[in-house]
Amino acid sequence: MRKAMAVVAISLGASLAFAATGNLKPLKVKTGLWQMTQKITSSENVPPQFAPMIKNAVPMSYKSCVKPKDLIVNPWSNGTDKKRCTWTAVSSTGTDMEVQGTCSLSNNEGGASMQMHGKIHALDSEHGTGSMKISVDFNGQAMNYTVDYTGKWLAATCPADMN
Numbered sequence: 001m002r003k004a005m006a007v008v009a010i011s012l013g014a015s016l017a018f019a020a021t022g023n024l025k026p027l028k029v030k031t032g033l034w035q036m037t038q039k040i041t042s043s044e045n046v047p048p049q050f051a052p053m054i055k056n057a058v059p060m061s062y063k064s065c066v067k068p069k070d071l072i073v074n075p076w077s078n079g080t081d082k083k084r085c086t087w088t089a090v091s092s093t094g095t096d097m098e099v100q101g102t103c104s105l106s107n108n109e110g111g112a113s114m115q116m117h118g119k120i121h122a123l124d125s126e127h128g129t130g131s132m133k134i135s136v137d138f139n140g141q142a143m144n145y146t147v148d149y150t151g152k153w154l155a156a157t158c159p160a161d162m163n
Contacts, residue, residue, distance in 0.1 A: 023091075024072055024089050024091070024092040025092050025093055025094040026068075026071035026072050026092070026094065027071045027072075027075055027092060027094065027095075027097050027120065027122050027128075028094045028095060028122055028125060029066070029071065029075060029122045029125050029126070029128055029153065030066075030125050030126055030153045030156070031066045031067055031068055031070075031071070031156070032065070032066060032153065032154070032155050032156040032157055032158060033063060033064075033065060033066075033153070033154040033155040033156075033157065033158045033159070033162070034063065034064045034065075034066055034075075034076060034151050034152065034153055034154060035061060035063055035151065035152050035154050036061060036062050036063070036064050036076050036149055036150070036151045037059050037060070037061045037149060037150050037151075038059070038060055038061075038062075038147050038148065038149035039057050039058070039059050039060075039147070039148050039149070040057070040058075040060070040145055040146070040147050041057050041145060041146050041147075041148075042143065042144065042145035042146070044143055044144065044145075063154075063162065064076045064077070064151070065158035065159075065162040065163060072089055072092065073087045073088065073089055073099070074087040074089070074097075074099045074101065074120070075120070075128075076120070076128070076130070076149070076151055077101070084103050084104055084105055085101055085102065085103035085114075086101060086102055086103075087099055087100070087101040088100055088101070094122075095121065095122045096119065096120070096121050096122075097119070097120040097121075098117075098118070098119050098120075099116075099117070099118055099119075099120065100115075100116060100117045100118075101114075101115075101116040101117075102114065102115055102116070103116070111138075111139065112136055112137065112138040112139075113136070113137050114134055114135065114136050114137075115134070115135045116132050116133070116134045116135075117132070117133050118130055118131055118132030118133060118147075119131055125153070126152065126153035127150070127151065127152055127153070128150070128151040129148075129149065129150050129151070130148070130149050130150075130151075131146065131147070131148050131149075132146065132147040132148075132149075133146055134146070134147060
């Protein structure tokens with residue numbers, strides 16, 4: 001009986017997850033090369049090991065190669081390490097998307113885990129904005145910051161080194 005209940009519970013959970021994913025609409029933006037500009041802000045003192053990455057409110061730019069599969073997750077996530085970070089769309093209407101992500105990073109100085117939660121808004125098919133709240137734990141030292149960004153579509157294709 002317990003096995004049958006467990007099977008029913010797992011099946012129901014999988015069905016709900018599938019139904020929720022089925023309600024997600026791809027973000028209505030063009031695929032291809034995007035220019036992203038982000039500003040990171042933190043009200044906390046930035047630990048020295050993060051200083052090169054977190055320049056309070058100083059705009060930093062990167063390019064992102066958006067593929068059709070990215071339009072249902074987080075199209076501009078090329079700013080994060082895709083091998084160590086995972087993203088999930090919580091909701092998406094086509095013009096507004098709520099996303100969450102996690103990252104596990106490590107280097108010579110130790111390990112860090114990141115939790116991210118944010119919103120993306122497609123102004124039109126070639127322009128977007130977003131905001132992300134990020135919590136980091138680096139070797140037991142906690143830090144929180146916000147990333148605000150804008151994006152502009154540049155081209156239908158991406159350079160070969162970005163594919």
